Amino acid sequence: MGIFNRFVNVLRANANAALDQAEDPELMLTQMISDLETQKREAKQRMTEALALQKRFERQTEQEEAEAQKWEDKAVLAVQKGKDDLAKDALMRKKEHARRSEEFRQQLASHARNSDLLRDGYQQLEDKIEEIKRKKSLLVAKQKQAEAQEQIYQTIEGLGDNVSAMEAIDRAEEKIEQMSARAEAYQELSLEDSRESLDKKFKELEHESPDMDDELMALKQRALPDAQKKLPETTTAPEAPAEEEDKPIIPPVSNIGMFGKMK
Numbered sequence: 001m002g003i004f005n006r007f008v009n010v011l012r013a014n015a016n017a018a019l020d021q022a023e024d025p026e027l028m029l030t031q032m033i034s035d036l037e038t039q040k041r042e043a044k045q046r047m048t049e050a051l052a053l054q055k056r057f058e059r060q061t062e063q064e065e066a067e068a069q070k071w072e073d074k075a076v077l078a079v080q081k082g083k084d085d086l087a088k089d090a091l092m093r094k095k096e097h098a099r100r101s102e103e104f105r106q107q108l109a110s111h112a113r114n115s116d117l118l119r120d121g122y123q124q125l126e127d128k129i130e131e132i133k134r135k136k137s138l139l140v141a142k143q144k145q146a147e148a149q150e151q152i153y154q155t156i157e158g159l160g161d162n163v164s165a166m167e168a169i170d171r172a173e174e175k176i177e178q179m180s181a182r183a184e185a186y187q188e189l190s191l192e193d194s195r196e197s198l199d200k201k202f203k204e205l206e207h208e209s210p211d212m213d214d215e216l217m218a219l220k221q222r223a224l225p226d227a228q229k230k231l232p233e234t235t236t237a238p239e240a241p242a243e244e245e246d247k248p249i250i251p252p253v254s255n256i257g258m259f260g261k262m263k
Contacts, residue, residue: 026140029132036129045124047118054115057108064101068094 075090 009176025143026136029139033129034133036125036132040122040125043118045123047115047122050115050118054108054111057104057111061101061104061108064097066103068101071097077216092162135147183201 071090071094075094076089078084078090096185
């Protein structure tokens with residue numbers, strides 16, 4: 001497991017370095033998944049080769065064991081036939097094949113361990129790729145949120161640094177406040193002028209009648225005789241009694257004499 005752990009640590013270090021340098025984490029994650037898929041294919045190829053080599057060592061081990069057994073059988077046959085020299089040669093060949101068989105068996109055991117490591121590593125790599133794929137959408141969403149927050153903070157910071165823009169806003173606000181205050185002042189003055197004009201008209205109306213009456217009385221005192229000064233001010237003549245309306249009108253005496261002379 002130590003070999004694969006070192007491989008995973010190197011892979012993780014490379015991925016972290018790439019994340020630190022990436023301008024677009026979404027693209028970087030996509031690229032990382034693609035790279036891991038490539039590495040998975042390579043790991044699968046190495047695992048296949050290791051398994052093939054393991055099978056080869058198994059066959060070679062079996063072959064050497066079979067050869068050793070064959071020469072042992074020949075040595076037995078030579079001993080049975082009284083051919084000790086042939087028996088010794090057969091035993092030497094048996095020993096050689098047995099030695100080779102042991103070497104292949106040791107290599108087979110070593111490659112079997114490596115094959116198991118590669119198989120476990122391949123499975124872990126495959127699980128890691130699936131995990132990254134599942135987390136990709138979440139990581140991308142966090143990236144978008146972080147970008148939005150960064151833009152907001154940059155905007156706020158820019159507003160704080162942009163003194164001219166803030167001063168322009170303050171001047172515009174002050175100008176609007178002044179215009180509003182002037183409009184309110186004009187409205188109040190207009191109402192006050194209207195009230196003062198109305199009060200003045202009523203005051204003039206209150207003082208108009210007494211002044212004219214006094215003037216008229218003074219004029220009468222100057223222009224009329226004393227007898228008429230004492231007459232009542234009303235110009236309406238008193239109505240004649242009802243009984244006097246039926247009396248005939250008698251002309252003056254002087255007029256009768258005038259008519260007599262004319263006759």
